[in-house]
Amino acid sequence: MNLxxxxxxxxxxxxxxxxxxxxxxxxxxxxxxxxxxxxHPPTNGALCxxxxxxxxxxxxxxxxxxxxxxxxxKGEGRFEPISWDAAFELAAQKLKPIAExxxxxxxxxxxxxxxxxVQGESIAARFFHVLxxxxxxxxxxxxxxxxxxxxxxxxSVGMHLEHFVDSKLILIWGSNPVVSSVHFWMRAQEAxxxxxxxxxxxxxxxxxAEKCDEHIALQPGTDAALALGMMHxxxxxxxxxxxxxxxxxxxxxxxxxxxxxxxxxxxxxxCGIEADVVVRLARxxxxxxxxxxxxxxxxxxxxxGGNAVRAIACLPSLTGAWRHPAGGLLLSSSGFAPVxxxxxxRPDLLPGSPGRLPRSINMSAIGxxxxxxxxxxxxxxxxxxxxxxxxxxxxxxxxxxxxQGFAREDLFTIVLEHFxxxxxxxxxxxxxxxTQLEHFDVHKAYGHTYLMxxxxxxxxxGQARPNTAIFRGLARAMGLATPALYETDEQIARQAFNWRHxxxxxxxxxxxxxxxxxxxxxxxxxxxxxxxxxxxxKCEFYxxxxxxxxxxxxxxxxxxxxxxxxxxxxxGRYPLTFISPPARHFLNSSFVNVExxxxxxxEPRIEIHPDDAAARCIVDGARVRVFNDRGxxxxxxxxxxxxxxxxxxxxxxxxxxxxxxxxxxNQLTSQALTDLGGGATFYDxxxxxxxxxxxxSQAA
Ligand SMILES: Nc1nc2c(c(=O)[nH]1)N[C@H]1C(S)=C(S)[C@@H](COP(=O)(O)OP(=O)(O)OC[C@H]3O[C@@H](n4cnc5c(=O)[nH]c(N)nc54)[C@H](O)[C@@H]3O)O[C@H]1N2
Ligand SMILES: Nc1nc2c(c(=O)[nH]1)N[C@H]1C(S)=C(S)[C@@H](COP(=O)(O)OP(=O)(O)OC[C@H]3O[C@@H](n4cnc5c(=O)[nH]c(N)nc54)[C@H](O)[C@@H]3O)O[C@H]1N2
Ligand code: SF4
Ligand SMILES: [Mo]
Numbered sequence: 001m002n003l004x005x006x007x008x009x010x011x012x013x014x015x016x017x018x019x020x021x022x023x024x025x026x027x028x029x030x031x032x033x034x035x036x037x038x039x040h041p042p043t044n045g046a047l048c049x050x051x052x053x054x055x056x057x058x059x060x061x062x063x064x065x066x067x068x069x070x071x072x073x074k075g076e077g078r079f080e081p082i083s084w085d086a087a088f089e090l091a092a093q094k095l096k097p098i099a100e101x102x103x104x105x106x107x108x109x110x111x112x113x114x115x116x117x118v119q120g121e122s123i124a125a126r127f128f129h130v131l132x133x134x135x136x137x138x139x140x141x142x143x144x145x146x147x148x149x150x151x152x153x154x155x156s157v158g159m160h161l162e163h164f165v166d167s168k169l170i171l172i173w174g175s176n177p178v179v180s181s182v183h184f185w186m187r188a189q190e191a192x193x194x195x196x197x198x199x200x201x202x203x204x205x206x207x208x209a210e211k212c213d214e215h216i217a218l219q220p221g222t223d224a225a226l227a228l229g230m231m232h233x234x235x236x237x238x239x240x241x242x243x244x245x246x247x248x249x250x251x252x253x254x255x256x257x258x259x260x261x262x263x264x265x266x267x268x269x270x271c272g273i274e275a276d277v278v279v280r281l282a283r284x285x286x287x288x289x290x291x292x293x294x295x296x297x298x299x300x301x302x303x304x305g306g307n308a309v310r311a312i313a314c315l316p317s318l319t320g321a322w323r324h325p326a327g328g329l330l331l332s333s334s335g336f337a338p339v340x341x342x343x344x345x346r347p348d349l350l351p352g353s354p355g356r357l358p359r360s361i362n363m364s365a366i367g368x369x370x371x372x373x374x375x376x377x378x379x380x381x382x383x384x385x386x387x388x389x390x391x392x393x394x395x396x397x398x399x400x401x402x403x404q405g406f407a408r409e410d411l412f413t414i415v416l417e418h419f420x421x422x423x424x425x426x427x428x429x430x431x432x433x434x435t436q437l438e439h440f441d442v443h444k445a446y447g448h449t450y451l452m453x454x455x456x457x458x459x460x461x462g463q464a465r466p467n468t469a470i471f472r473g474l475a476r477a478m479g480l481a482t483p484a485l486y487e488t489d490e491q492i493a494r495q496a497f498n499w500r501h502x503x504x505x506x507x508x509x510x511x512x513x514x515x516x517x518x519x520x521x522x523x524x525x526x527x528x529x530x531x532x533x534x535x536x537x538k539c540e541f542y543x544x545x546x547x548x549x550x551x552x553x554x555x556x557x558x559x560x561x562x563x564x565x566x567x568x569x570x571x572g573r574y575p576l577t578f579i580s581p582p583a584r585h586f587l588n589s590s591f592v593n594v595e596x597x598x599x600x601x602x603e604p605r606i607e608i609h610p611d612d613a614a615a616r617c618i619v620d621g622a623r624v625r626v627f628n629d630r631g632x633x634x635x636x637x638x639x640x641x642x643x644x645x646x647x648x649x650x651x652x653x654x655x656x657x658x659x660x661x662x663x664x665x666n667q668l669t670s671q672a673l674t675d676l677g678g679g680a681t682f683y684d685x686x687x688x689x690x691x692x693x694x695x696x697s698q699a700a
Contacts, residue, residue, distance in 0.1 A: 008457035009037070009516040012051050013119075013436040014587045015112035015141070017296075017332070017447025018183040020047055021517060022054075024437060024457040031055050031437050031458050040517060042161055042448040048182050049584075050591045054437070057594050058461070062419050064432035065462020074407045077425035077657075084463065088477035091429055094412045095131075096478055098383050103132035103351075104359045105383040109366065111140055113389030113590065114467075116441030116454065117344060122492045123471040123485060124388060125345035130475070130482050132351040134382070135360040140396065143677030145300040145331055148309030151543045151676070152555075154533030155335030157526065159292060159328040161448045165190045166326035169288040171281075172200045173312060174223060174299020178207040179584045181447055184294060197288065199281065201226070202298070203579065204607075204649050205642040216281065217644045218271040220577050220683050221302030221560035227311035228557060229267030230282040231259035234318055239286025241320025248530030249317050251542020251554070258554045270557065270565075272644070286319055290327035297331075298581055302684035303566075304558030306676025311555035317527075317539035325524040330447075335533070336520055337444035337451060338501035344492060346484050364680035365671040367398045370405020388416035388433070388467055393423040394589040395653050397669035397680055400631045416470055419593055422656045432464040439466040442493045442512070451497060451504075452517040468492070551676075561672050562686040574628050574686035576612060576648045580665040581683075583651035592655045604659055606635040607649040608689065613639040616689055623692045626650070628685070631667035634660060634692060648689065 010022040021040030025033040034054040038045035067087035072078025082090070098105050108128050114120060128135075137143075149156050164170060164187040177185035185208065192198055192213075200209035201216045201223070209215040218226055234240050235256055245252050264275040271278075285291055293312065300309050313329060321327030347353065359379045361369045370382055385406075396402045406413065406426035415427035424430050438461065441454040460466075465473070468489055475485040499508050503520040512518045527539070534540050547553035559565035562577070582588070585597040592598055606626055608618060618624055620639040625632055626648070635650060643649045654664045669682045 008455050009453065010034075010436060010457060011441070011443045011452045011454040012047070013114040013116055013441070013443075013454070014051065014590065015115055016587065017181045017445065018042065019115065019443055019445035019448065019450070019452065020051065020183070021452060022047070022051070026457050029458060031058060040450070042183055042450065044183070044186070046183070046186070050587060050594075050597055053594060053596060056596060057591065058435050058437050060419070060594065062593055063461055063464075064417055064419060064430065065464055066432060067463065068430045070428045070430075074409065075403065075426050077420060079430055084465075084473065087429055087431060088473045091414060091474055092477035094428075095384055095474075099131045099478070102380050102383075104134045105380045106131060106133040107361055107382050107385050108133065108136050109363060109385055109387045109390055109392055110136065111138060111363070111390040113391075114436065114441070116436070116443055117339065117496045118441045118489050118492050119439055119467045120389065122344050123468040123487070126349055126482070126484050127471045127475050127480075129346055129349040130480055130485065132358055135358050137360050137362045137678060139362055139364045139673070139678045140680050142297050142332065142679070144305035144674035144679035145295070145297055145309040145677075147677030148300070148306040149313060149331060151546055152310050152313040152540055156332040156446070157335045157533065158330040158333055159526075160325070160333070160522070160524065161187060161330070163325040163524065164188060164292055164294070165194065167191050167290050167292040168196050169284055169291040170196055170198050171285070171291070171293045172198060172208055172212060173293055173295045174202060175294055175296030176202065176206040176208045176298065176581060177294065177296070178211065180296065180582050184447060188294070197284070199284070203644055203647045204581070206581070207584065216273060216277055218273055219644075220579055220647060221304060221563065222271040222557070223299045224304050224308035224311040224555060225262060225267050225270040225557040226278065227308070227315060228259050228262035228555070229264055229278040230285060230315060231255070231318060232262045232267075233264060233279050233282035234286045235259055237283065237286065239283070240318045244320030244323065245318065248527070248532070248538050250536050250538040250540045254554055255314065255541040258556065262557070272646070285315065289321075290324035291316075291319065291321050292327055293329040295329060295331040298683070300674065301680060301682045302560045303672065303675060303681055304560070305674040305679055305681070307552070307555045307558055311557075314539070314541050314555060317541070322525060322527040324528075328525070328527065332446040333449055334444060334446035336449050336503065336522060338498040338503060339444060340495055340498050343495040349482060349484060362673065362678050363392075364397060364673060364678070366392055366396050367401030367405055368671055370408065370411065371401050382411065384412045386414045387423055391421045391423045391589045393426060394421065394655055394664060395666065397666055397682060398630050398671045399656075399664065399666035401671070416467055421589065425657070431470055432462065433470065434460045434464045434466045438464065440489045440493070442496050449520040449522055450517045451512060451520070453513055558675055560684040561681065562670070562684050570686055574688045575646065576687050576689060577646060578626065578648050578650065578665075578668055578685045578687040579683040580650045580652040580669070586653065589653045589655055592653070592658060598658065603636050604650065604654045604664065605638045606689065607638045607640050607643045609641055609643050609645045609647075610639050611645050612648070613637065616691065618689065618691050624689050625692050626668060626687050626689050628668055628687045630670065631663070633663045633665055633667045637689070648687065
């Protein structure tokens with residue numbers, strides 16, 4: 001890499017499929033500019049708005065720069081500074097007796113604040129394994145879809161980003177790439193310039209949907225029905241690839257029988273669209289070549305999310321779209337990267353390993369886990385919680401219960417953070433972590449197939465330390481002797497990838513460090529001749545593994561938990577479906593505290609269709625109360641036909657303490673889990689809305 005002096009190669013750490021290569025200009029020890037690396041093909045010199053403001057986040061006045069101990073009440077956010085030594089001593093004093101008496105009473109809580117392999121789950125995972133702490137099931141985002149893919153393709157694998165430019169039809173399905181994957185969107189626009197048709201399948205006229213050639217605004221959580229309806233028409237009209245099906249798929253006869261139940265009119269009734277639309281979409285998909293699907297996780301956040309991904313994933317194998325590099329489907333490409341997960345996280349360090357696994361806790365139901373320790377099936381009460389790379393008090397569903405759990409006086413909570421987030425307010429011990437500009441890491445991606453290196457650009461701010469250093473310090477203070485706890489970041493990075501894997505035959509760790517990235521060597525059309533990483537080597541329409549687990553071996557449509565079909569009484573009381581997808585200039589709850597990104601939005605809003613607004617005497621700009629049995633939140637109404645009737649949209653995820661009422665949309669969302677993968681169901685949520693003034697006058 002031929003870099004000018006003062007320019008450092010870095011990687012965007014955020015939970016975004018694009019995993020951009022960054023360049024950081026450093027002057028006198030200070031990072032003055034962060035820009036997209038022009039030499040890294042997926043990044044192509046461009047960043048999203050939020051990360052081009054990275055220096056504003058890094059040097060923000062709110063950065064935590066010293067360890068702190070709680071002095072106020074839980075949740076109040078009042079702290080006093082202490083030294084690192086005192087912080088580790090306090091942590092050990094609290095954690096050691098719990099670890100000796102009942103290690104499963106200790107729980108990590110972490111997600112993808114950084115996607116780095118080293119600063120993610122390396123020393124941290126080893127630390128919890130050595131203790132024998134409860135295991136966290138990391139389900140809050142992608143497990144429904146990932147499990148759907150696993151049972152269909154065998155892993156999270158699919159098309160390559162770079163080939164979408166040659167597609168002639170792109171279905172952008174449950175995905176808003178203008179917001180959440182701008183580097184894919186650039187490719188989709190290029191495809192369009194070359195004559196492709198773009199179709200958005202999304203209940204909301206998102207920034208992406210409004211720029212597509214066609215927008216199919218289905219009812220949330222009904223995607224599996226639409227996919228089965230497309231199959232019905234494709235099979236009925238002979239638009240399938242019999243040769244591909246015969247050679248490279250499993251269970252076609254059974255799938256044909258299932259799809260026979262989903263005629264276009266039935267599908268139209270379920271999805272709230274016209275039958276013609278189902279037929280036209282299927283005919284386009286069956287006749288325009290090459291045809292691709294860009295799926296994203298937005299469509300799997302309802303009860304049937306896993307089945308919906310399975311149903312959609314069957315489509316390119318029915319039409320043989322995989323034969324062309326610009327045909328097929330991409331949800332996530334993370335399964336291509338040969339990561340040595342066991343070497344990084346070391347499950348062999350578990351006491352009693354192999355064979356015995358500690359109790360596991362699903363992160364998407366952390367509210368119940370913290371609040372209902374009395375249930376015997378649940379096992380020991382959680383007594384200590386260590387949070388890193390996540391902001392659960394803002395992002396986890398049914399937030400009132402999450403906050404109630406975090407407020408427990410008998411819970412000892414450590415939070416590793418950049419900022420004093422809503423979660424940090426509940427910490428007993430708040431420890432300052434370094435940002436990506438201050439530490440070393442290696443990365444894989446889930447929207448392209450490069451491995452990458454992040455070099456530190458600047459010294460840590462104040463006394464901030466990398467997550468790895470903080471976990472080493474905790475381990476030392478607790479007197480843990482296991483050598484794996486004390487490996488350096490570099491030693492961990494060296495073990496991160498399996499360099500003997502055929503996709504890495506052309507490179508090694510030293511070339512990765514020298515060049516800044518390595519592209520995996522993979523076929524352009526990965527499944528042109530089958531070769532799916534399933535047990536059968538075929539695309540499994542029918543899954544014998546699901547059948548053995550007592551589950552439906554075929555994909556099917558499961559109505560949302562909170563819908564007229566599943567619970568008419570609830571739908572009578574709360575007639576509006578509420579979805580809370582990502583806001584453009586936030587990254588989950590990250591960046592909400594960056595003023596230049598929050599100020600243009602002002603206050604959190606809810607978008608409502610004019611008919612739904614009129615029925616409730618709601619005018620544009622009115623302050624409204626959005627509520628259900630789990631809670632309520634105050635938002636500003638935006639009356640717009642961008643949301644289909646019956647659906648309301650509140651772009652997320654706000655910091656509670658930066659909102660007028662100290663709450664956010666997760667007051668409303670539920671802890672129910674998806675059909676496959678135990679995933680969160682953020683968009684399976686019924687509410688009603690009332691103008692605040694009318695509520696006030698009714699109360700008077
Ligand atoms: N700017 C920005 N980028 C982000 C994030 C962010 O917060 N902000 N978050 C990152 C993360 S963690 C993730 S997981 C990814 C992906 O995050 P996703 O949750 O996939 O988000 P989007 O790509 O915005 O796509 C979601 C789209 O799905 C639509 N949708 C909601 N329910 C349904 C449904 O039932 N069916 C269909 N067909 N569509 C539905 C929404 O209206 C929205 O337009 O984005 C990442 N990128
Ligand atoms: N209502 C609603 N809720 C949602 C969603 C939704 O669409 N709607 N989306 C869900 C999805 S897809 C996801 S992925 C989750 C995301 O939830 P989280 O993974 O919790 O994501 P963030 O809110 O970005 O919080 C990450 C935190 O990690 C911190 N962090 C970053 N890097 C580091 C580091 O190196 N060390 C330490 N110690 N901390 C660091 C950041 O400062 C930030 O506060 O939210 C989910 N919640
Ligand atoms: S958030 Fe996504 S688009 Fe923005 S810089 Fe990071 S990887 Fe690139
Ligand atoms: Mo996510």
